[in-house]
Amino acid sequence: MSHTYSSALFHCVFSTSERRKTISPDLQPELWAYIGGIARQHAMKPLAIGGTEDHAHLLLALSATMPVSEAMRTIKSVSSQWLHETKGERLFAWQEGYGAFSVGESQISATIAYIQRQKEHHACRDFQQEFLAFLKKHRIEYDPRYVWG
Secondary structure, three states, rough: OOOOOOOOEEEEEEEEHOOOOOOOOOHHHHHHHHHHHHHHHHHEEEEEEEEEEEEEEEEEEEEOOOHHHHHHHHHHHHHHHHHOOOOOOOOOEEEEOOOOEEOOOHHHHHHHHHOOOHHHHOOOOOOHHHHHHHHHOOOOOOOOOOOOO
């Protein structure tokens, strides 16, 4: 075969540093759109972006040459710099780590709907409960002492 074909879909989740509520509802649409632009500029395909005041969710299609670690580093560093320089959010920071969970083709619609319903979803469950549920659902072993940094 002379070409490389891949389907790498990831539901990525990361929070603000110390889960501070620093992404105001007024800022969210602009930040999510900016993150989408970062993704497109770096050969990623953003299928959905959303979140709340203390975390973000992204559904990304990554090329065969884009490791998820590089995608997250790029999105988090460039968006943080934009918030500092353009929006005057000098104290803003993302958490050090992230969660990246594989998504199959049959799960795309449900994952997009989940990301779009973040405000309603978090009326019942906070980010920490949500993230631990993701780890358990995907059978990822973790030490509770080190999840939150």
